[in-house]
Amino acid sequence: MTTISSAPMPQRRLSPWRVMLGGLIVLSLAVASVAGFGQWQAARADTSHQPWFAAYVDVTAQPTFAFEQLGTTPHRDAVLSFIVSSPTSACTPSWGASYTLQQADASLDLDRRIARLQQQGGSVAISFGGKANQELALNCTDPTQLESAYAQVVDRYNINTIDLDLEESGLDPAAGVRRATAIAKLQTTRRAQGKNLAVWVTLPVSPTGLTDQDTEAISQLLAAKVDLAGVNAMTMDYGQSLAPGQSMVAASESALIQTERQLGILYLRAGIHLNGATLWSKIGATPMIGQNDIQNEVLSLADAKSLNEFAISRGVGRMSMWSANRDMTCGGNYVDTKVVSDSCSGIAQNGQSFASVLGAGFDGDLSLSAGLVTTTQASAKSAETPDNPATSPYQIWSASGAYLEGTKVVWHHNVYQAKWWTQGDIPDNPVLQEWQTPWQLIGPVLPGETPIPQPTLPAGTYPVWSGTATYNQSQRVLFNGVPYEAKWWNTGDSPAASSSNPDGSPWTALTQAQINTIQAGNNTSGN
Numbered sequence: 001m002t003t004i005s006s007a008p009m010p011q012r013r014l015s016p017w018r019v020m021l022g023g024l025i026v027l028s029l030a031v032a033s034v035a036g037f038g039q040w041q042a043a044r045a046d047t048s049h050q051p052w053f054a055a056y057v058d059v060t061a062q063p064t065f066a067f068e069q070l071g072t073t074p075h076r077d078a079v080l081s082f083i084v085s086s087p088t089s090a091c092t093p094s095w096g097a098s099y100t101l102q103q104a105d106a107s108l109d110l111d112r113r114i115a116r117l118q119q120q121g122g123s124v125a126i127s128f129g130g131k132a133n134q135e136l137a138l139n140c141t142d143p144t145q146l147e148s149a150y151a152q153v154v155d156r157y158n159i160n161t162i163d164l165d166l167e168e169s170g171l172d173p174a175a176g177v178r179r180a181t182a183i184a185k186l187q188t189t190r191r192a193q194g195k196n197l198a199v200w201v202t203l204p205v206s207p208t209g210l211t212d213q214d215t216e217a218i219s220q221l222l223a224a225k226v227d228l229a230g231v232n233a234m235t236m237d238y239g240q241s242l243a244p245g246q247s248m249v250a251a252s253e254s255a256l257i258q259t260e261r262q263l264g265i266l267y268l269r270a271g272i273h274l275n276g277a278t279l280w281s282k283i284g285a286t287p288m289i290g291q292n293d294i295q296n297e298v299l300s301l302a303d304a305k306s307l308n309e310f311a312i313s314r315g316v317g318r319m320s321m322w323s324a325n326r327d328m329t330c331g332g333n334y335v336d337t338k339v340v341s342d343s344c345s346g347i348a349q350n351g352q353s354f355a356s357v358l359g360a361g362f363d364g365d366l367s368l369s370a371g372l373v374t375t376t377q378a379s380a381k382s383a384e385t386p387d388n389p390a391t392s393p394y395q396i397w398s399a400s401g402a403y404l405e406g407t408k409v410v411w412h413h414n415v416y417q418a419k420w421w422t423q424g425d426i427p428d429n430p431v432l433q434e435w436q437t438p439w440q441l442i443g444p445v446l447p448g449e450t451p452i453p454q455p456t457l458p459a460g461t462y463p464v465w466s467g468t469a470t471y472n473q474s475q476r477v478l479f480n481g482v483p484y485e486a487k488w489w490n491t492g493d494s495p496a497a498s499s500s501n502p503d504g505s506p507w508t509a510l511t512q513a514q515i516n517t518i519q520a521g522n523n524t525s526g527n
Contacts, residue, residue, distance in 0.1 A: 051311075052363075052366045054079050056081050059110065067117065070122055073355070083128045085135070126161075127162075128165065141178065146178055154197065160197055160198060160367055163200045166202065167204055184224040198229035199221070206241035209259050210233075210432075222272075229369070237292050238251050238297065252310075263279055287358070290349075291346030308360055312360075317369070319359060321358050327349075415444070418439060420438050427439040461478060464479070465495055470489070474486060476510070484507040
């Protein structure tokens, strides 16, 4: 231990010049600590795998939303939107085609407000694109100028996370190539400088997942070697893709499940294997709170709670919402709440906020997650271990088997169900679109499962099948105690083949329900 002496220290007089100099140093340090806080925060090397919540803020919407006050809430991060091309210069970034970066500072005091949020420990991401206006890559065709345009925004606002909101014209393939090349160069340059740049891509989805245009946009980014932080699914505005009676929550859950599956395939095609937990950490969800753009689509606070619980259970890495501007009940002078407002949700929130409901459990930090780097992972062992008939509830899929609609099989420790007649189609064939496979994944084989027993009948109930006998349609036999019924005239066709080739076999095994019906009919006749 160190002992501190209590003896008086020699006193030394300070000249007025020394006093003045010391005061200036203290003052300059204080100013630097405020002005440079955002820089320190954006450049720090620490990383976090914790999922985070950040609401979108429409920067140019009126009335102006005080996003800097988010620093007083538990969720201090925000995604500011949208940077697009200036109407007069395609390679000049602007806020909503209304303000250049300098004009936004002068008219909206934007730079200071971002600094204020950062000063309070919050972080911002900047979103490029959106549904309206022109994303930078669409008309800025000069590669150097395009990269510079993205860099201007990143450097001016001292951020380490960007969001590419690609919709409609933003999904143009030629623009996608330019965008991917520019973002890859910018990310590489920043990492070489010891700085982080997380890149999220935000895309419209349906309950069946990403569209072909969506997956192409992701493929372009991966092909250019952009290290994607993740894919953020816009779980909103489903329109005609919403099935009759399907709730917003059910549609959103389906969309997220399919997006995670598709993202895994896209990474595999790019030569990177990621396990399920990692893939889910690269999925984001962004619902539109309250009244959606489509009149009959409304996300209630109860829906938001259910979506949050689903996202937490799957390990979703990001939760956002459109938008913080709208997270309040409309005032009494807003008569038709079915018409979407930029400044209120269209439903009665009774003092609750969507941010608190959707953000529950998302306690990570947007800025800290920017340091994560994607690396390929070892393949799952379950895919290498053969399926065991003794521990599988259904037959093991066979390449030579033919399967009717509704038939369930086991493959690579998962249960699949045929959506239509199929033969030779691998259940886990990595197709991007759900309609490209005849199989629907039901879920994993559960621990302790065994084959579902085939009902048997006592000897003598029906004749024992004989390979030399001729059978007509509807005749019944016993094969190893299992009752079968002939679908058409046959001879020499063993009932054993019906499980692997149910469509081609002349035999179908009787179910327990059919047996019960037959027995009930026999009892009635006997009485």
